[in-house]
Amino acid sequence: MGSRNHPFSVENETLPYTLVAHDEHDERHQGAVVFPIYQNSLFTYAASDKPGHGFKYSRMGNPTVVELEKRLAALEHGESAQCFASGMAAISSAILSRVNAGDHVICVSQVYFGTREFMDYFLSRYQVEVTYVDGTSIDRIREAVRDNTKVLYLESPTSYYFQLQNLQACVSLAKEFGIDTIMDNTWASPCHQHVLDAGIDLVVHSLTKYVSGHSDVLGGAVIGKASWIERLSRIDHQLLGGIMTPHTASLMMRGLRTLPLRMERLGESTTKIARYLNGLPRIRRVNFPGLPEHPQHELAKQQMTGWGSLFSIELEADMAQAKQWVDQLKLFRIGLSFGGYESLALVVGATPESEDTRPVTLIRLNIGLEAPCDLIRDLSSFYAFFGESAQEQVQAQ
Template sequence: MNNIEKDTVTRKENREKQFTKTAFDPFDTRHHGAIQVPIYQNSLFAFDSYDQFDQAMSELLNHHVYSRGNNPTVQYLEQKLAELEEAESAKCFASGMAAISSAILSVVGHGDHIICVHQAYGPTREFLGSYLSRFGVETTFIDGRSIEQWSGAVRPNTKLLYLESPTTSFFGLQDLRMCAELARSIGALTIVDNSWATPCFQNPLTFGIDLVVHSITKYIGGHSDCVGGVVLGSKALIERIGYTEYMLLGGIMTPQTAALVSKGLRTLPLRMQRHEDSGLQVAEYIGRQDFVSRVNHPGLPSHPQYELGLRQMSGSSSLFSFVSDVPVERWKEWAGRLRYFKIGVSWGGFESLVTVNRIERENDDGLEASLIRLYVGMENPKDLIADLEQSWSHL
């Protein structure tokens, strides 16, 4: 058995373990054997003695004192996510951007330099490129698909490599292991947005990445009913975030949100299997259409980084895009005729979604092309394909 075959077997074994990690909890006498952890709707927690209070105040993140610091319902979710992501610790936030911005702020300060993939999530790019520049932090945006681009952008004051693999709209990959090695060699840290692959299909910490962020709003929540984020990593790095950005900026997750997410987490591995299978069926179908010039899906062998995806990920999710020379206006009309694909931002829930954007053509001829992003939900993929087929005729 060669290394690729061994890696494939290991990935399959890890995927099976995730079902138990998400579904099983030991009997908990604190909660009287409740299957779901109760919602602790408390702003504060009282103590029997002042000695207990002083001890808790000296270690706020390890005790329940005030829900801006540590709430039992939120803590439960953090522990489950850390186990699933193979992290020592985790901190949940009110949104994905709260998690992303807090993770970044924990690493950099005035005079520092960041390298980031230019296809990262839009608000992340705005935070790095515009907001942080007000405080003397510079960011260089690169394509990021080759390690040479990363090493070529390094400066003496580079403190952070920010990755998003795959990226949001074009689904390009970065070599996690090589980026982590580069960062260590220059004394910098790495953060990666792992929302697309989820902990089910990719565990960046095992490749040497320092911090992982997720938009819990997406697949982890899974039901389009909550907004949240999480940062995961070593105990030391998460504790540093916990006592600074988490406590001082106040972007905390509520216990109600944590309870919703915890319920959604129970079925995450099963849902991701469905998303993977359905997404590939729809992507393969779209790739056969004459008016589609390229499908951006890391799970397709036609993706230019397909082999890297096999090395880093154990599966692929159901968000992807395709490029067409058909004008954007016609695609917007087409999107309005779809029955099962709703027009809307975000993704990761049970419903299929579509958005249409204008981009420059790759051949640099000054003309524009259309980028259509599809999110394949939980519907029958045959119904989704039939929906696409009936709408093509009006293009």
């Protein structure tokens, strides 16, 4: 599964566009342009003492899934990868592979809600304690370290308020205390942030998002050093059984072909729309690391080479008003995922009140592949809905 066997590994310094789009001629499969789907549960041998190909049973490895794993590892600058049936399966297995009963985990407080639920309701059953900290403060992380701290779990940026962690500082602290680091890199994707290069031990992705890109398949991956992935694969993957099917792996490889192109387009479109919303009245804050106004924008530029499609706005309105506005949008469908071709809006909930005590509601937006000008035209209903005239809109812009 190691990426070093891939003809376009990171050592060859191939750009992501070529890495995902070009395959060598494969005589094994009659020159098929698309890698075949090995839709079978078991693999037989020519002789009892000559297994040859190394595959036994698809829960333990499947050629189509392994091919996807090689490509993901190469794209993420990792040695090896393991794919799972969902992003949540990847997250839980990555954590379980590094902790035992009696261990302690430090986790950023704004982590993905599924990860937090796993830690709160599952790890606690096995006497693994978790401390949640402000990920923007390395001092808060340091203060949380205990003698039994085993894992520092990061997610940068977070997916509601889009706060970053300083990865170099986190890695240095973890090495100082002998702590393993795991990070969810779904928002930036392997195209825009290489956290293994920064020294993170394991990186997890929800492949359901950008890698799939078509909102039609679930999957997850863990990427890191070959020895760590081998242990995770042998125990937490095979025994828990959260495997990716070969058909799913084929669909993921289809999405992977266009991932760098889509990430480039999504980042450009999202930046345009975030800038537009950042100038509107009654929007207290636009939470998007790509904006110069973001408090960690300089850190974002240091750690990432581009932007994801998801961000949030803090609207000075109560939840009922926010939902009414979202409900009348034409091009934004209402949904909780991100990274697909479609634009989405979701009213998340009330935020801490502003200084003048007016209610503020958090709305999360995913920008899809629609034309940015059409999406902005749809969002411009904001003015009429909240009492601003179209003329004032034009003057404001």
